[in-house]
Every structure is written in structure tokens, then in C-alpha cells.
Amino acid sequence: MTLQRKLAILADAAKYDASCASSGTSKRSSVGGAGIGSTEGSGICHSYAPDGRCISLLKILLTNFCQYDCLYCVNRVSSNVPRARFTVQEVVDLTLDFYRRNCIEGLFLSSGIIQNPDYTMEQVVEVARTLREDHDFRGYIHLKTIPDASPELLRRAGLYADRLSINVELPTDQGLATLAPEKDGAAIRRSMANLRVHIDDARGAARDAAAVSVVSMPTSMPRRAAAPKFAPAGQSTQMIVGADATDDRTILSTSANLYGAYRLRRVYYSAFSPIPDASSSLPLAAPPMVREHRLYQADWLMRFYGFAHDEIVPPAAPGDSAGGGMLSLDVDPKLAWALAHRDRFPVDLNAAPREMLLRVPGLGVKAVERLLMARRVRRLRSDDLKRLHVPLKKVMAFVEVADHRPGHALEAADLAARLKPVPVQASLFSA
Amino acid sequence: MATQTITLDGDTDWPGFRREARGLLTRQVPPDDIVWHTRESAELDLFASLPDELDDPEASGDFADAASPASVGEAPGRPAPTPHPGGASAVVPPAFLRLCETVVLHEDPARFGLLYRLLWRLVHEPGLRDDPIDPDRVRAQHMAQAVRRDMHKMKAFVRFRSIEQADGGATLHVAWFEPFHHIVEAVASFFVRRFTSMRWAIMTPERSLRWEPAAAGREGTLTFGPGARREDAPPADAGEALWLTYYRHIFNPARLKLAMMQKEMPRRYWRNLPEAELITPLSVEAMARSGRMIEAPASVPARRIAPVAGLRKHARSPAPDAVLAPMPQALSSDPAEALSQLREATQRCRECPIGAHATQAVFGEGPVRAALMVVGEQPGDQEDLRGRPFVGPSGRLFDRAVADLGWARETLYVTNAVKHFKFELRGKRRIHKTPSQQEAAACLHWLESEVRQVRPRALVALGATAARALLGRPVAVMKERGQWHAGPQGEQVLVTLHPSALLRGDPALQEEAYARWLEDLALATAVAQAVA
Ligand code: SF4
Numbered sequence: 001m002t003l004q005r006k007l008a009i010l011a012d013a014a015k016y017d018a019s020c021a022s023s024g025t026s027k028r029s030s031v032g033g034a035g036i037g038s039t040e041g042s043g044i045c046h047s048y049a050p051d052g053r054c055i056s057l058l059k060i061l062l063t064n065f066c067q068y069d070c071l072y073c074v075n076r077v078s079s080n081v082p083r084a085r086f087t088v089q090e091v092v093d094l095t096l097d098f099y100r101r102n103c104i105e106g107l108f109l110s111s112g113i114i115q116n117p118d119y120t121m122e123q124v125v126e127v128a129r130t131l132r133e134d135h136d137f138r139g140y141i142h143l144k145t146i147p148d149a150s151p152e153l154l155r156r157a158g159l160y161a162d163r164l165s166i167n168v169e170l171p172t173d174q175g176l177a178t179l180a181p182e183k184d185g186a187a188i189r190r191s192m193a194n195l196r197v198h199i200d201d202a203r204g205a206a207r208d209a210a211a212v213s214v215v216s217m218p219t220s221m222p223r224r225a226a227a228p229k230f231a232p233a234g235q236s237t238q239m240i241v242g243a244d245a246t247d248d249r250t251i252l253s254t255s256a257n258l259y260g261a262y263r264l265r266r267v268y269y270s271a272f273s274p275i276p277d278a279s280s281s282l283p284l285a286a287p288p289m290v291r292e293h294r295l296y297q298a299d300w301l302m303r304f305y306g307f308a309h310d311e312i313v314p315p316a317a318p319g320d321s322a323g324g325g326m327l328s329l330d331v332d333p334k335l336a337w338a339l340a341h342r343d344r345f346p347v348d349l350n351a352a353p354r355e356m357l358l359r360v361p362g363l364g365v366k367a368v369e370r371l372l373m374a375r376r377v378r379r380l381r382s383d384d385l386k387r388l389h390v391p392l393k394k395v396m397a398f399v400e401v402a403d404h405r406p407g408h409a410l411e412a413a414d415l416a417a418r419l420k421p422v423p424v425q426a427s428l429f430s431a
Numbered sequence: 432m433a434t435q436t437i438t439l440d441g442d443t444d445w446p447g448f449r450r451e452a453r454g455l456l457t458r459q460v461p462p463d464d465i466v467w468h469t470r471e472s473a474e475l476d477l478f479a480s481l482p483d484e485l486d487d488p489e490a491s492g493d494f495a496d497a498a499s500p501a502s503v504g505e506a507p508g509r510p511a512p513t514p515h516p517g518g519a520s521a522v523v524p525p526a527f528l529r530l531c532e533t534v535v536l537h538e539d540p541a542r543f544g545l546l547y548r549l550l551w552r553l554v555h556e557p558g559l560r561d562d563p564i565d566p567d568r569v570r571a572q573h574m575a576q577a578v579r580r581d582m583h584k585m586k587a588f589v590r591f592r593s594i595e596q597a598d599g600g601a602t603l604h605v606a607w608f609e610p611f612h613h614i615v616e617a618v619a620s621f622f623v624r625r626f627t628s629m630r631w632a633i634m635t636p637e638r639s640l641r642w643e644p645a646a647a648g649r650e651g652t653l654t655f656g657p658g659a660r661r662e663d664a665p666p667a668d669a670g671e672a673l674w675l676t677y678y679r680h681i682f683n684p685a686r687l688k689l690a691m692m693q694k695e696m697p698r699r700y701w702r703n704l705p706e707a708e709l710i711t712p713l714s715v716e717a718m719a720r721s722g723r724m725i726e727a728p729a730s731v732p733a734r735r736i737a738p739v740a741g742l743r744k745h746a747r748s749p750a751p752d753a754v755l756a757p758m759p760q761a762l763s764s765d766p767a768e769a770l771s772q773l774r775e776a777t778q779r780c781r782e783c784p785i786g787a788h789a790t791q792a793v794f795g796e797g798p799v800r801a802a803l804m805v806v807g808e809q810p811g812d813q814e815d816l817r818g819r820p821f822v823g824p825s826g827r828l829f830d831r832a833v834a835d836l837g838w839a840r841e842t843l844y845v846t847n848a849v850k851h852f853k854f855e856l857r858g859k860r861r862i863h864k865t866p867s868q869q870e871a872a873a874c875l876h877w878l879e880s881e882v883r884q885v886r887p888r889a890l891v892a893l894g895a896t897a898a899r900a901l902l903g904r905p906v907a908v909m910k911e912r913g914q915w916h917a918g919p920q921g922e923q924v925l926v927t928l929h930p931s932a933l934l935r936g937d938p939a940l941q942e943e944a945y946a947r948w949l950e951d952l953a954l955a956t957a958v959a960q961a962v963a
Contacts, residue, residue: 003673004672004673004676007673007676007677007680008676008679008680009680011676011677011680011681012680012681014681015680015681015682015683016683029624029625029627030624030625030626030627030628031623031624031627032627033627033628034628035628036625036626036627036628036629037625038621038624038625040621044583044586044587045587045695046587046588047587047588047678047696047704047706048691048692048695048696049678049681049682049683049692050682050687050688050689050692050710050713050714050717051682051683051684051686051687051688051692052686052688052689052690052691052692052695053683053686054695055678055681058677059681060677094673097670097673098673098674098677100591100593100604100626100629101590101591101592101604101670101671101674102589102590102591102606102625102626103590103674173787186778186790186791189790189791190790190791190818192790193790193791193815193816193817193818194816196816197816197817256856257788257856259859260856260858260859260860260861261790261815261816261861262816263859273683273685273686289686306858308856308858309856370563370564371564373561373562373563374561374562374563374564376561377558377561377562378558378562384564387564387566387569388564388569
């Protein structure tokens with residue numbers, strides 16, 4: 001089989017993984033080294049596919065042969081897709097070649113499970129080892145770890161990779177038991193816990209080393225013992241949405257738990273999309289893409305806006321079928337929350353605390369910081385909001401400034417309808 | 432005052448602007464009296480040492496939070512001008528200088544006028560530095576943003592093509608790029624850092640760059656040259672086809688979102704991106720392809736890859752609706768063996784709601800015939816992650832006590848009354864929550880089994896949950912602490928506080944509380960030090 005053909009098959013097999021980020025790792029460059037590569041904290045999207053998704057990493061599978069039979073997965077053992085397998089060297093060469101062309105920030109390698117989890121993980125780790133040790137590659141490496149692989153292999157993976165991920169795949173253990181018979185929710189959690197412990201320990205060691213250098217002799221150059229780096233960009237996971245009947249409230253609660261328990265950098269939501277050769281046990285129609293988008297927005301509210309996971313979506317009432325437990329598809333979750341809590345508005349931009357400013361629909365974290373700063377020297381007026389480039393109509397409906405009060409507009413029954421955005425494609429992956 | 436015309440050396444002449452601005456400010460020339468120009472061509476070596484910060488797309492252009500002031504008059508290598516009598520002092524936040532360095536690279540001819548006006552106003556209107564939404568500042572911000580975006584896109588969209596050298600020298604990598612602002616010199620250091628060991632050149636209409644990596648006895652060198660023409664760029668090389676293959680196949684036709692793609696990869700960059708020629712054909716096919724996928728009947732599975740027997744190494748956790756009694760059918764008569772059977776079985780336990788939320792059950796640890804068994808309440812965050820009892824903050828305090836008492840932890844059997852971690856999420860933290868009586872009761876049989884296997888001579892109950900479990904009645908710990916009690920089967924149980932109670936207490940009283948706690952524990956020293 002030609003390399004072209006393998007690449008086609010194994011990129012096809014990898015395109016359902018939503019993760020693409022190459023950010024948040026330690027800074028490094030190829031200066032003084034024998035190889036190539038640098039990372040600067042924030043990743044670079046080198047291209048965009050017509051599906052709007054960023055291409056930052058060479059995202060491929062080592063092989064799409066797999067012995068597991070996860071029904072939502074195009075690579076499951078019972079699927080009729082064409083199969084291929086890269087050698088370790090082929091992946092290494094492709095990565096270096098694309099990197100030299102400046103097409104990618106690095107590699108995101110995953111694999112179907114062949115022979116056994118340890119064997120598979122060993123191959124994946126070997127690719128990363130070759131890149132780092134034989135080619136002094138200093139770009140970004142993200143490895144998908146196999147949860148059943150031995151802790152020793154997970155540890156080695158963390159020494160070469162910037163980021164590790166283990167996909168939880170489905171929001172509940174029930175879902176996993178039904179759709180992915182070989183996967184085990186508890187084993188996935190144990191692996192995530194194991195990675196978090198390694199990541200925390202490495203960070204603690206780095207902190208200690210830094211602290212030591214502060215108290216070193218004032219005249220001598222600060223010399224730090226190099227602390228072991230373990231997956232400096234942390235760990236992430238992916239959840240498939242819409243392959244089973246789990247509601248958004250449950251999904252957000254699972255995510256909140258994952259963030260809290262394992263300090264994940266990101267939970268990626270991937271709307272179950274029709275795959276070639278789909279199993280007859282799955283819905284053949286895709287869930288609306290906008291649901292995935294709303295989940296990302298809600299996730300954002302939990303991580304940066306101080307929302308608790310259980311206040312974003314109201315619980316489903318018994319016998320309730322109209323959207324209970326689900327995010328609204330029409331309006332974004334912050335606006336939906338504000339519409340349901342009108343008694344908390346209008347917010348006086350000149351007086352309200354930061355937490356409340358963050359709850360105003362249309363005001364982002366950056367805008368809030370600027371408003372807080374400016375209001376220390378003068379009273380804010382509506383012109384200030386105009387210059388901030390915030391969605392004016394939306395913001396004005398919920399705030400009070402020196403020359404504006406929303407008055408009765410807030411109580412108007414048609415407020416939601418008037419603020420409903422004209423449907424546009426929104427940006428999901430601008431990370 | 433008559434209008435003055437200032438001519439700068441070139442489009443990115445930041446040092447020149449800085450020098451002129453300082454002079455104008457000293458002479459109190461108001462912004463409206465100045466017209467700014469740049470000379471057509473700049474000297475080629477002018478930019479050889481641009482500062483690094485220019486290169487950072489993430490650098491905040493905001494300067495209100497800047498800590499220490501810097502002087503605009505610090506252009507290196509030039510004498511400071513004699514201050515004009517009554518001239519304004521040009522001390523501005525350093526972040527403003529960084530903002531200027533970026534704005535200067537903007538293609539808008541009005542940028543120098545704007546920057547001088549901002550500088551003038553910063554000196555004359557003290558409130559301005561604290562007002563990030565002032566119109567002039569916002570405009571400068573937007574210009575800086577446009578420049579940073581263009582710099583970022585250059586880092587992203589430069590595409591090298593390789594040219595093999597006829598004389599067998601190292602391959603040269605050449606790229607053609609068309610930026611929108613005057614950013615080429617500013618981005619150069621990024622490519623140096625990234626491709627240090629590679630020979631490369633980047634050509635643009637305004638300037639060109641060339642990097643020769645270090646070789647024996649020679650440092651790597653970056654050379655700037657005049658602009659080039661698109662025709663001078665090399666054609667596609669053989670390897671580019673692989674990149675196009677990748678681009679074609681990483682795209683999911685079921686999710687076509689062209690508008691979003693164009694937002695991040697505007698059309699004006701397309702003509703120099705090899706993969707851009709695929710966008711239209713892929714989009715056109717996409718609708719048809721995803722339609723076919725949805726309409727295709729679900730396929731009949733062909734299990735061509737034989738499943739391997741014994742693939743799974745771990746005992747599978749139960750489906751959550753499975754039977755709730757995971758007790759092993761037949762416990763081994765060897766206590767060590769029996770304990771490890773029990774340990775496995777707790778992993779599968781879902782007899783109370785706690786089990787489903789924790790990472791793993793945390794079973795007891797210690798020698799089978801330990802003389803003293805220490806029972807805590809439940810695992811905490813660290814115990815839950817590490818799967819071992821007493822390894823978090825409470826565990827460390829307990830270890831300190833063990834050391835102070837002269838005990839050895841490895842001779843103790845240490846466990847908890849409840850085997851899974853119960854918590855409440857607060858933001859991103861898991862806060863310990865005391866198990867309810869029903870939960871503790873559901874879990875009790877695991878502890879009883881442990882006690883039966885270990886058969887300790889005495890037990891220490893740390894805290895109310897443990898005391899209740901071991902004594903079979905509600906225990907008022909503060910009243911009953913520091914005494915031996917008899918359990919239902921006559922076991923000797925010493926009751927005292929849980930170490931977490933000491934950690935929570937008033938820090939001023941902590942040492943005193945710790946000393947009292949040690950006194951309680953000391954009652955068990957004889958047992959703890961007994962030879963098994
Ligand atoms: S806490 Fe105890 S009873 Fe509850 S699930 Fe865990 S082991 Fe079972």
C-alpha cells in the first residue's frame with residue numbers, strides 16, 4: 001500500500017476526534033539543538049478545513065485495525081472500512097516533513113487497539129520517543145493513551161508528550177456499557193487519576209526547584225535542577241454527544257466532575273456524526289450541530305464565568321418533554337440564564353461586582369476587565385459599550401449606565417424573541 | 432504654529448519615530464501641527480536587531496496595568512536632548528512603548544499621527560492611562576490587534592517548499608508570503624527559533640529573509656534583503672501531494688462550515704496556500720457525500736479482526752444496574768488472599784450512591800496480622816486519586832503523629848470506615864462531604880470483613896464515623912475521646928479525633944490540639960509496638 005493511501009485511510013479514521021489544540025505547553029525552541037521545532041505557549045492553527053476546524057496537528061491513527069467494538073466508532077472491529085497500518089518510522093517521517101513545510105505544530109497520535117493495550121501503547125510511545133530522542137523534535141506531541149495500558153507505559157508517554165488524553169467517550173457509565181462493551185468507565189477514571197497524580201507531582205517538583213533557585217547565592221547565576229516534565233500541557237478528553245439519550249444537564253455534570261477530579265484542561269464535545277458504515281444500533285441522523293456548540297458555550301461558562309454546572313440547565317421536570325434538562329438551541333446559555341433570572345437585572349455597570357458583570361449576556365471576560373478599570377476613573381456611558389465592540393442590543397437590555405436604563409424592556413414578553421440572534425455559523429474551535 | 436513635516440526613515444522606523452516624538456514633545460509641538468511621512472526605501476540593515484517582544488501575538492497591548500514607567504527618550508546610542516524650558520516630560524508606561532512598537536507596523540499612514548497624539552495626551556491628561564476605553568486608545572488597540580493577527584497568520588500560513596541543492600549542500604526551504612502590514616522583520620525571529628537547524632528563505636513583496644544555520648565555527652545568520660516577486664517562488668515539490676492528501680481526508684463532510692473556516696482563514700490568504708485549491712471541490716462534494724452516508728443502510732458487521740482471548744487485564748466494573756452484592760462467593764482461607772479478594776470486590780461495590788462518583792475504592796493497607804488497626808472516616812481527594820489510604824493532608828499529619836509516638840506505619844493496618852470518596856463540587860474543587868448514616872451502614876460489612884481477616888489486638892477510631900462503625904452506637908467524640916471502649920464483640924477501641932478536625936481547627940490552637948491528640952493516641956503505644 002502506498003504512503004498516500006495509508007495517510008488517506010488513517011487521517012479519515014482520525015477526523016472524528018474533536019481535539020486539535022496545541023496550546024498551553026512549556027515554551028521551547030530549537031535554538032542550540034540538533035533538530036527543529038518550537039512551542040510558544042499558544043498554539044498555531046496552520047490551516048482550516050472546510051468543516052471550520054483548525055488544523056494544528058498532524059492528527060492520525062497509527063492503525064485503524066481495532067479489536068474493540070465500540071458502536072459509535074468508525075474503526076470498530078465490526079466495521080467494513082478499509083484498514084491500514086503505519087510503521088513507526090512512517091509516522092515520524094511524515095511529522096517531520098509536514099513540520100518542515102510549516103504545515104503543523106506537531107503530532108496528535110492515536111491508535112486502534114491491536115494485540116493488547118500494552119502492545120498498542122508501546123508503539124504509540126515509540127513514535128514519540130523516536131521523534132524526541134532520535135530527531136530532537138521540539139514541536140508539540142499529543143498522545144491518546146489507552147486506558148488499560150500499564151501505569152508504567154502511561155508514565156513513559158507523559159515524559160515525551162506535551163498532552164495526554166483518554167476519551168471518556170460517553171457521558172455515563174451506562175452509555176459506555178451499552179455502546180462500548182470492552183471499555184470500562186472506572187478504568188478510564190483510574191487512568192485519568194493516575195495521570196493527574198503524575199502531572200501534579202511534576203509541577204510540584206518544578207515549583208520546589210524554582211523555589212530553591214530563589215534562595216541561591218545572589219551573585220551566582222540562578223541554576224535550577226531541571227524538574228521532570230510530565231505532559232506540561234495537561235490532559236484532555238472527548239465526549240460523544242447524541243449517540244445515546246443523555247441530556248445536557250447530565251453531560252455538564254459529568255464534565256464538571258472531570259474538571260474537578262482530574263484537572264482536565266479541556267473536555268471536547270463531539271456531536272455524533274453519521275459515519276460511513278454505521279451500526280444499525282445507532283441513530284443514523286446526526287444531532288443538531290448547534291447542540292455541540294451550546295455545550296461548548298456552557299462549558300466555557302463553568303470554566304471562566306463562575307457558573308455552577310447545575311445552574312446552567314434547569315432540571316427536567318417529571319413528565320416534561322419540552323426541553324427539560326436540555327440547553328436551548330435558539331439562544332446561548334448565558335442569555336437563556338439571564339432571561340430566566342430577570343429579577344437579577346438590570347446590572348448597574350458602574351456599581352455591580354465583577355461576578356455580576358460576568359453574568360451579563362454579551363459581556364466577555366476581557367470587556368468586563370476593561371469596564372472595571374475604566375469605571376475607577378469615571379462613570380461609564382453607553383458610548384463606552386459601543387467602543388468595546390460588544391453586541392449592543394443584547395447588552396443594553398440587561399444593563400444600566402449613566403445615560404441608559406432598560407426600563408420596562410426587561411419585563412417585555414417578547415424580549416427573548418427580539419434578542420434571538422440571526423442564525424450564523426459560530427466559532428467552536430478558536431482555541 | 433506652522434505645520435511641521437517629519438519624514439521617517441521607513442515604514443517600520445520605530446527608533447526614528449521615538450526620537451522625533453521626544454523632540455517634538457520637549458518643544459511642546461501639539462499633534463495637530465505635525466504631518467508624518469516615511470521615506471520610500473529604508474536601509475537594509477536598519478532592522479537587524481529588533482527586540483523580541485515584537486514577535487508575541489499574545490502580548491497584551493494594554494498598558495494601564497504597567498508597573499514601572501519608562502522614558503520615551505531612551506533610544507539607545509543617542510544623546511538625550513537638552514530639555515526645552517517648559518517642555519513636557521515624556522514618561523509613559525512601558526506597556527505604551529510596546530503598543531507603539533506594534534502599531535508602527537500597521538499599514539495605515541495615519542498611525543504615526545495617532546501615536547503622537549496619544550503620547551501628547553498621556554503627558555497632558557493624567558486620567559488617560561487608566562481609561563482603556565478612550566477612543567484614541569481603542570483605535571490604537573485595534574491597529575495593534577490587526578498587526579498581531581497578521582503576524583500570527585504569517586507564522587501559520589508560510590509554506591516552505593524544498594529545493595535540493597545541485598552541489599549536494601543542505602536542502603533549501605523557500606516560502607512566498609504576502610503580509611498586509613509591515614511585519615516581516617518582526618516575525619523573523621519566530622522562524623529562527625523554530626527552524627534553527629534548517630536552511631530557509633522567506634520572500635515577500637516588501638522584503639525577504641534568509642537563514643543560514645550554524646555550521647562548523649560559524650553562528651547561524653539571518654540576512655534581510657529587498658522584496659521579491661511571486662514568480663521567484665519555487666513551484667510545488669513532490670512531497671506537497673502528501674499534505675494535500677492529509678487535508679482532503681481530515682475534513683469531515685458531515686460538518687461543512689465554510690463561513691467559519693473563512694473567518695479564521697480569510698480568502699486573501701488563499702492564493703498562497705496550496706491546500707486552498709481543494710476547498711471548493713471538497714465543499715461541493717460534501718453535501719452529496721454526507722447525504723449518501725445518512726441514506727446508506729446500516730451495514731452488516733463483518734468481524735474480520737479476530738477478537739483476542741484474555742484481552743482485558745482488569746476485572747470489569749459492573750454495569751451500574753448490575754447486582755449490588757459483589758461479595759466474593761468463596762473467601763480464601765488465607766487472610767492475605769482473602770484481603771486482596773475483598774479489595775477487588777470493593778471496586779465493584781455500588782451498594783450506596785457514593786461508589787458511582789468516586790474514582791476508585793480505597794481499601795485498607797498493612798500487614799495481615801497487624802496488632803493495631805487504625806480506622807479513619809473515608810478517603811479524601813488524594814486518596815481517591817492514588818487509591819491508597821491516608822496519603823493526603825490528613826495522612827501526612829497522621830504520619831507525623833506516628834513518628835512522634837515512635838510507632839512504625841508499616842506495622843499498622845490503616846483503613847477507612849467508608850471505602851469510596853464522597854464529595855461536593857465547589858467550582859473546580861472536590862470538597863469532602865461526611866457520609867450519611869445509611870451510607871456508612873451500607874459500607875460497614877467491608878470494614879467488618881477487614882477486621883475479621885486482620886484480627887488486630889486493638890483498634891483506633893479516628894472521628895465519629897469510624898467510632899460509630901466500630902462501636903455500633905452513636906459516639907460523642909469530644910466526650911469519649913482518650914479512652915478505651917469495648918466493641919460489640921469485645922474488641923478494644925480507642926476513640927479520638929480525626930486528623931482533619933485538627934487541620935480545620937483554629938491555627939493558633941493547632942499545636943496545643945495536636946499535643947492533646949498525641950496524648951490520646953499514646954494510649955495505644957503498647958499495642959502499636961507489640962511484636963506480632
Ligand atoms: S462507599 Fe462502601 S457501600 Fe458505598 S459503594 Fe463504596 S464500598 Fe460500596
